[in-house]
Structures are given as C-alpha cells and as structure tokens.
Amino acid sequence: MKTSSNHLFRRAGVSLLALAAVASALAFTFVLNDKTGLPSKWPAGSIPVKIMLGSTTTLSDGSTYNSSAAAAALAWNVAIGSAQIQTTVATGSAGDNNDLNEMVFADKVYGKDFEANVLAVTTGWSRGNERTEGDVIFNSAKVWDSYRGATRSAVDLQRVAIHELGHLLGLDHPDEKGQSVSAIMNSHISSIDALTQDDVSGAQSLYGPPGIPANDAFANAEVITLSATGTVTKNGVNTNATKETGEPSHAINGGPSQTANSGGRSVWWRWTAPSAGNVTLDTRGSYFDTLLAVYTGTALANLVSVASSDDIDPGVVQASTVTFTVTGGTTYRFAVDGFNNADGKGADSAGITLNLAFTSTGIAVPVITTQPVSVTVNTGVSTSFSVVATSTATLTYQWLFNGTAITGATNATYNLSSVTTAQGGTYSVTVTNSAGSVTSDGATLTVNTPAPTPAPVSSGGGGGGGGAPSLWFCAVLAALGLARFLRRNSP
Ligand SMILES: [Ca+2]
Ligand SMILES: [Ca+2]
Ligand SMILES: [Ca+2]
Ligand SMILES: [Ca+2]
Ligand SMILES: [Zn+2]
Known part of the structure; x- marks a missing residue:
C-alpha cells in the first residue's frame, strides 16, 4: 500500500577527513521510508540520469568528467537486476524537484552552502517507498580528477560518483550505523575506488541480481x-x-x-x-x-x-x-x-x-528412508521391491503398479515370481499411519525376453554347407563331437 505525499530527504556527502574502517560482516544500510520502515528505492525499469559535468578536460585516467561519471553508473548496473541507471550527457544546470535526475558541479546545494569538507550531496524525492528524483551535486570548490588507487590531493570523481549513485539507488552509510565494513558506501572517502561485496549485497537487496529467479514458475x-x-x-x-x-x-x-x-x-x-x-x-x-x-x-x-x-x-x-x-x-x-x-x-x-x-x-506421517529400487530381469525369474519407512505409529503398505493398487500387495516387500513382460512398468508403494500417507518414488521393472543362446558350431569338419543350422541340428553336432571325444580317450 502506498501513501501519496512527496517528501524530500537529503544525504550528506563524502567528507575528506578520516579513514575508512576495515571490513568484517555484511552490514549495508538503506535510506528508509519513515512511515513503512521499508527502503526508498526506484521502481523496476530505467533510472534516467543527465550527466552535466563537462567533456572538455582530459583527466589522469584518460576520461572526462562526463565519461568518468558514466563509468560509475555502469559499475552499479552490472551488479543489479530490476533497475538500470541510464545516463545521457547534457549541458546546463540542475533543478530541484523538476522530475529530472541530474549530476552537476555547483558551489551550493540549491542555495544552501556545502558543509565543511563535503565533496558532494545527493538529493532525493520519494513517494511512498519509491524514489522519484535524485540529483548529485559535486562541490565545485574542490579540485577534481579521475584515477584509481590511493587518494591524491585532487579528488577522484569516479569513486565519489559511485558513492553518490549508491545514495541515489537508496543505500546509506554503513559506518554511520556503527558497522565496520569495507564499503565505498562508508561516509568517508578512502582508497576504496570500486564496489565491494557489501555494496553489491546492499544494492542487490533492493534491486536483486541480474537475471530471473529460479523459483519464478x-x-x-x-x-x-x-x-x-x-x-x-x-x-x-x-x-x-x-x-x-x-x-x-x-x-x-x-x-x-x-x-x-x-x-x-x-x-x-x-x-x-x-x-x-x-x-x-x-x-x-x-x-x-x-x-x-x-x-x-x-x-x-x-x-x-x-x-x-x-x-x-x-x-x-x-x-x-x-x-x-x-x-x-x-x-x-x-x-x-x-x-x-x-x-x-x-x-x-x-x-x-x-x-x-x-x-x-x-x-x-511416515518418512520413507529407503526408496524402492528399479530392476531389470529376464522373463520367468523372481524379483521383489522393498521400502523402508519410519513412524512412531503402526504402518500399513499398499503397492501400486502404474499407479493402481495391487490386490494383496500390502507388505513392506512385494514379491513377484516368474515375471512376464506384462509385469514390466512402474511400481510404487503408499505407506500409511494414523496421521496420513506418503507414497514412494516409482521404481521401474524392466523385463527382457532372453535371446536363444547360440550353441558352438562343430569344428570337426563335419558341418559343411547348407546355410545356418537350426538349434536342434547344432545340439546334435555338439553331442556327436562330445561322443567322439569320449571314445578317443577311452582305454
Ligand atoms: Ca503488503
Ligand atoms: Ca509499481
Ligand atoms: Ca533534478
Ligand atoms: Ca512467477
Ligand atoms: Zn554519502
């Protein structure tokens, strides 16, 4: 359920002072809707952001202010599923509460001075649990560059942009909630120049990972x-x-x-x-x-x-x-x-x-601990299926053939003697106690008709001509061969 009132919240930016804390548990935090206690985040789809930082200056990493900020947006996009920051380059100045998300340099935040040591501020408008607008204002009184690694006297715009876009997405400062984690969302700038696992986990809690969940259907x-x-x-x-x-x-x-x-x-x-x-x-x-x-x-x-x-x-x-x-x-x-x-x-x-x-x-209800096992046999032999189930109450059994109860098959083991091909199929068993029933997995009985065993052809030279011998003829030849062998060895 939603409320209809718009309200403004503002997040303080990154301070130049102090060091980031060192990592332990995952502990991301969010900007919350103070009525529902739920995070304030963007609905599914694209989040259009106009980057208005400039494209003329070439920075230390070869980027411009605009392309460095666009790379910061891409860093979030590859980590999240339901929303994507869609950047476009523009010129001009930003407006507050104008339904446009804008990134600009300015010396004030819509008429208000930056607080001491603040590098940037992200504004936010929301309706109910949903964000409707956010602007990122970089403090133009600072010297800006774009580079990775340890901080320098000029400020890396890209890591500040990643941090501020994290606020735009709905993340807050974990270190200000008493949590000690490695995160670019911590309140102070540090050598962390990219998303950490904690940052990604926080964003995925709001927007999910890329892809469709396995239990959708x-x-x-x-x-x-x-x-x-x-x-x-x-x-x-x-x-x-x-x-x-x-x-x-x-x-x-x-x-x-x-x-x-x-x-x-x-x-x-x-x-x-x-x-x-x-x-x-x-x-x-x-x-x-x-x-x-x-x-x-x-x-x-x-x-x-x-x-x-x-x-x-x-x-x-x-x-x-x-x-x-x-x-x-x-x-x-x-x-x-x-x-x-x-x-x-x-x-x-x-x-x-x-x-x-x-x-x-x-x-x-009974718990089946050993399921019936599939078997393959020849016609005419005997076989059986068994189940093992545990229960604190008395158990009864009913075996099923292709889903239909078999008359009289009411024990834990079902015996089949001298099987026929008609008995091939799926066997399962329903095990019941006073609480209810559970039916086992199906086990398959495969029945083969054995092929005739070919008898050895006589090697005594007496066979000769006439095509394939019949079974009976071969047996006679074999018997004759045996008889000759016995005579030769007689005393
Ligand atoms: Ca609900
Ligand atoms: Ca909706
Ligand atoms: Ca705006
Ligand atoms: Ca579904
Ligand atoms: Zn911040």
Missing part, C-alpha cells in the same frame, strides 16, 4: 524442509519474476481493508507438512511491499486457496503474514509477490525473507 517452487516443530527462514528475490498464464492474484483474502492486488512478480516455495499442526508464515524482513498466499494443489489450474495476506498493518507494516492449520502429508504452495501500485512499472520487487513456523499437533 509454480513448477519450479523451491522446496522447504521442516520435518518437526520448529522454524525455518528462506531468502530469495522476486526481481524480474513474472506472473504465469492462469496464475491467480495472490492477496484476494487479504483482510477487510485489503483487496486483491494484481501483483505480477511472483516466486514460489513448497513445503510438505510432516504432521497435523499450526503454521505461521510471514515475509517480515523483506525489502518491499509483499503479497503472500498459500495454496494446495499440484498445478496452477487446480489451486485451492488456504490463506493470503497483503499488509500486516495496512499501509504501515507492508510485510504479510498468515496463520493456518495443516494436514500431515499435504504439500502447501507459498507464493510471494509484490504489491502493484498501478504506476505502469509493475509489481514491487526486491529481496525476500520468508519465515515459516510450525507447531506439530499430531503424530508425524
């Missing part, structure tokens, strides 16, 4: 394993995810003030409940306005809605939560999508945190 849902009372947290992104044909809108049962939202960038997880119990599922910790829905069913065409949610607290806590009871052995499908505010840029997207908490209220 319903059929490619990521499996969650939680086989007893407990909790599990999964992380993902819905950056560049899509809505499939026939896919429902996910928060249609979102609550009294929450109506169905079209979403459009869904990703999927699935989890099989180990026993009857109660579940709480939420998206707290995600970096965007999520939608969450729970279903049963094996395909988009036969989904049954179990629960869904848009906002925990409409418009304020925009993460989603649902509680529901589960049946042991049933597989539940979880869709996480982004709220779509109809801005023409599709559903919101960014990093996802999905928290599953399960409390078992019954005995667990």
Whole structure:
C-alpha cells in the first residue's frame, strides 16, 4: 500500500577527513521510508540520469568528467537486476524537484552552502517507498580528477560518483550505523575506488541480481524442509519474476481493508507438512511491499486457496503474514509477490525473507528412508521391491503398479515370481499411519525376453554347407563331437 505525499530527504556527502574502517560482516544500510520502515528505492525499469559535468578536460585516467561519471553508473548496473541507471550527457544546470535526475558541479546545494569538507550531496524525492528524483551535486570548490588507487590531493570523481549513485539507488552509510565494513558506501572517502561485496549485497537487496529467479514458475517452487516443530527462514528475490498464464492474484483474502492486488512478480516455495499442526508464515524482513498466499494443489489450474495476506498493518507494516492449520502429508504452495501500485512499472520487487513456523499437533506421517529400487530381469525369474519407512505409529503398505493398487500387495516387500513382460512398468508403494500417507518414488521393472543362446558350431569338419543350422541340428553336432571325444580317450 502506498501513501501519496512527496517528501524530500537529503544525504550528506563524502567528507575528506578520516579513514575508512576495515571490513568484517555484511552490514549495508538503506535510506528508509519513515512511515513503512521499508527502503526508498526506484521502481523496476530505467533510472534516467543527465550527466552535466563537462567533456572538455582530459583527466589522469584518460576520461572526462562526463565519461568518468558514466563509468560509475555502469559499475552499479552490472551488479543489479530490476533497475538500470541510464545516463545521457547534457549541458546546463540542475533543478530541484523538476522530475529530472541530474549530476552537476555547483558551489551550493540549491542555495544552501556545502558543509565543511563535503565533496558532494545527493538529493532525493520519494513517494511512498519509491524514489522519484535524485540529483548529485559535486562541490565545485574542490579540485577534481579521475584515477584509481590511493587518494591524491585532487579528488577522484569516479569513486565519489559511485558513492553518490549508491545514495541515489537508496543505500546509506554503513559506518554511520556503527558497522565496520569495507564499503565505498562508508561516509568517508578512502582508497576504496570500486564496489565491494557489501555494496553489491546492499544494492542487490533492493534491486536483486541480474537475471530471473529460479523459483519464478509454480513448477519450479523451491522446496522447504521442516520435518518437526520448529522454524525455518528462506531468502530469495522476486526481481524480474513474472506472473504465469492462469496464475491467480495472490492477496484476494487479504483482510477487510485489503483487496486483491494484481501483483505480477511472483516466486514460489513448497513445503510438505510432516504432521497435523499450526503454521505461521510471514515475509517480515523483506525489502518491499509483499503479497503472500498459500495454496494446495499440484498445478496452477487446480489451486485451492488456504490463506493470503497483503499488509500486516495496512499501509504501515507492508510485510504479510498468515496463520493456518495443516494436514500431515499435504504439500502447501507459498507464493510471494509484490504489491502493484498501478504506476505502469509493475509489481514491487526486491529481496525476500520468508519465515515459516510450525507447531506439530499430531503424530508425524511416515518418512520413507529407503526408496524402492528399479530392476531389470529376464522373463520367468523372481524379483521383489522393498521400502523402508519410519513412524512412531503402526504402518500399513499398499503397492501400486502404474499407479493402481495391487490386490494383496500390502507388505513392506512385494514379491513377484516368474515375471512376464506384462509385469514390466512402474511400481510404487503408499505407506500409511494414523496421521496420513506418503507414497514412494516409482521404481521401474524392466523385463527382457532372453535371446536363444547360440550353441558352438562343430569344428570337426563335419558341418559343411547348407546355410545356418537350426538349434536342434547344432545340439546334435555338439553331442556327436562330445561322443567322439569320449571314445578317443577311452582305454
Ligand atoms: Ca533534478
Ligand atoms: Ca512467477
Ligand atoms: Ca503488503
Ligand atoms: Ca509499481
Ligand atoms: Zn554519502
């Protein structure tokens, strides 16, 4: 859910003083929407930026101010998925709140003096969680150049541009949140002249990595394993995810003030409940306005809605939560999508945190520890399939042939004597206790008809002519040869 008011925030720039701290954990921070607590970031698509720094001066690395700043934008673009900074070169001066993102040299920030030692300032306008404008103003009182490595008396424009474009994207200073990391987003300029892992992780939390997430499609849902009372947290992104044909809108049962939202960038997880119990599922910790829905069913065409949610607290806590009871052995499908505010840029997207908490209220369904194994045999021989399952309750078994129950095949091992080719196919077994059932993987029985074994052709010279001998004729020749051999060795 979105608010409609515009508000201005400003970020202080880079100071010339002090050294950057040395690295440890990942600890990126964001400029937040103070109403929702979510990061203020750009919607999916391109972020147009007009670079108006000049192209006449050749700098130490061979670039110009304009091309050095364009390279800074490219450094971010290759790291992020849902938005791209699209630079164009222009001339003129910047305007505040003019719906244009501009990079300029100036001696003031829209009438305000630069604070002491500040190299640059990035302004920001936002609406709800979304950025709408940002200008980068480089302090024209400083001497600027473009180079890599240790800092010199002239300031490297490119690393300052990378830093300020990080603010434009929505990142803040990790070192000002008491965190000690190696980052170009730290508040003080240093020998760090490119993005670090921390900078990239922060940006990817907002915009995802390049590419489409592996669990975009319903059929490619990521499996969650939680086989007893407990909790599990999964992380993902819905950056560049899509809505499939026939896919429902996910928060249609979102609550009294929450109506169905079209979403459009869904990703999927699935989890099989180990026993009857109660579940709480939420998206707290995600970096965007999520939608969450729970279903049963094996395909988009036969989904049954179990629960869904848009906002925990409409418009304020925009993460989603649902509680529901589960049946042991049933597989539940979880869709996480982004709220779509109809801005023409599709559903919101960014990093996802999905928290599953399960409390078992019954005995667990059987767990198959050894699956039946495929075999290949000749006709007429005997074979068997076996399963091993564990359970705290009494187990029963039912073997299936090509999905159909086999009469009387109700033990852990199913024996087949003197198999025929008609018995070739897929065998599986459903193991049941009082909590529910679980069906094994299918094992294949392949039945071969043995080819006749060719008997040795006599080498005694008596064969001669007449084409391929029949089986019987060969046997006679072999017997005759054996008889001759015995006679020769008789005393
Ligand atoms: Ca502007
Ligand atoms: Ca999808
Ligand atoms: Ca929401
Ligand atoms: Ca949108
Ligand atoms: Zn800064």
